[in-house]
């Protein structure tokens with residue numbers, strides 16, 4: 001499989017992207033497709049028909065479709081933890097199973113509870129609130145229990161309810177929970193503690209501060225202001241959430257795939273009625289596409305082939321995610337967890353070391369801001385970084401001319417990365433502008449652009465809940481398809497455990513509750529500084 005990608009890359013390496021357009025009049029038709037209302041244009045990526053066929057062959061050989069179908073069927077596709085990965089069930093309309101057990105009924109029941117809780121909250125009729133209105137939600141969670149809801153609430157800000165503030169605290173840095181609670185009235189605040197495991201240090205520590213804050217102000221009434229969301233409801237109850245205030249999800253939902261569950265309760269409440277349903281519907285439309293579209297027209301599968309080709313064919317270590325939409329500023333942090341926690345693995349499913357890395361570093365920022373910061377690097381540094389541009393094609397917010405400029409900057413940036421500017425052209429332009437010959441000669445290498453830098457363009461019809469749901473589901477499926485191509489498990493995350501365990505030991509040493517252990521001199525030094 002790796003050899004296939006590398007052979008195609010070796011064949012195409014000498015060919016410019018522009019020559020690929022010239023060589024294939026059907027290139028746009030082959031590499032552009034619509035899926036769940038979104039448009040994907042992979043034509044500026046360094047692949048031709050033959051390379052695409054090789055990628056599709058590799059996907060077949062790796063069993064991408066078979067894995068997808070097994071995932072849909074609720075089989076134990078998370079092989080190292082013996083679990084299903086049924087996030088599609090959370091937004092699906094038909095019956096779903098996890099390890100042979102039906103799950104759709106409990107999903108529907110939880111969705112119904114979420115809706116009626118939201119309705120009561122909005123109507124000022126939450127039990128134990130004495131008719132007080134809900135003015136603020138404090139959402140406490142980290143990783144997958146934080147990034148998705150935060151992204152959605154930011155992306156869909158125009159669809160939020162007025163007069164309802166939502167604050168987040170994830171970090172164990174006390175500044176974050178301090179800021180999250182500052183100035184709020186506990187009588188009008190709902191604290192939602194979200195943790196799949198309900199064992200996560202950061203979330204429980206922040207939760208304890210928020211719980212004490214509620215109790216200090218409200219006494220026994222505090223319980224009505226505290227909600228838990230967890231796949232371990234008994235732990236949430238033992239921690240202090242009232243049983244009827246706990247919203248469940250399940251171990252067959254991976255943390256970074258969990259936005260669609262009760263993890264999205266803050267979104268259900270803070271967005272206008274029906275918007276969260278629209279988000280789920282958009283994701284469901286992308287699920288249907290992923291499940292039904294033929295491989296060669298399947299956006300997540302093509303996206304996975306492009307990512308894999310860039311990683312192991314061309315050796316790209318990272319790709320740059322570039323939404324030209326202010327409201328998608330949190331897309332890159334969300335995708336970082338999704339892609340790097342899922343696929344940042346070192347061994348295959350059978351435990352054999354990977355010969356090639358499976359994941360790229362995901363990084364990025366919002367256009368056009370980043371054109372004025374790291375675009376210098378994208379255009380002229382020696383190593384080409386594949387880019388992924390996102391544009392919103394609908395009317396947009398604010399003055400029409402802002403939209404024109406925003407889209408022009410996205411489209412032209414992708415074009416500039418593709419075409420570049422030879423030194424001769426830079427020289428001729430300077431001469432035409434009246435610069436003397438020797439100065440133009442001196443400056444032309446600085447003002448030349450190598451070009452031939454690949455990118456994908458993704459178009460959203462509007463930044464609405466449906467398009468956002470479809471977009472996020474696209475990234476989920478692409479991540480999983482990439483993992484299957486590389487033969488790894490995208491659903492576990494053992495790699496986060498060592499740091500957590502050692503931090504626990506270090507905290508014991510800092511507190512003086514554990515005997516000091518031997519450390520390397522550097523660690524010893526910094527523990528000493530932290531103790532002082």
Ligand code: F6P
Nearest residue numbers: 143144145195196197200255496
């Ligand atoms: O430490 C990593 C991780 O387990 C992520 O996978 C997860 O999204 C995050 O921590 C939060 O976990 P939990 O929802 O169990 O608190």
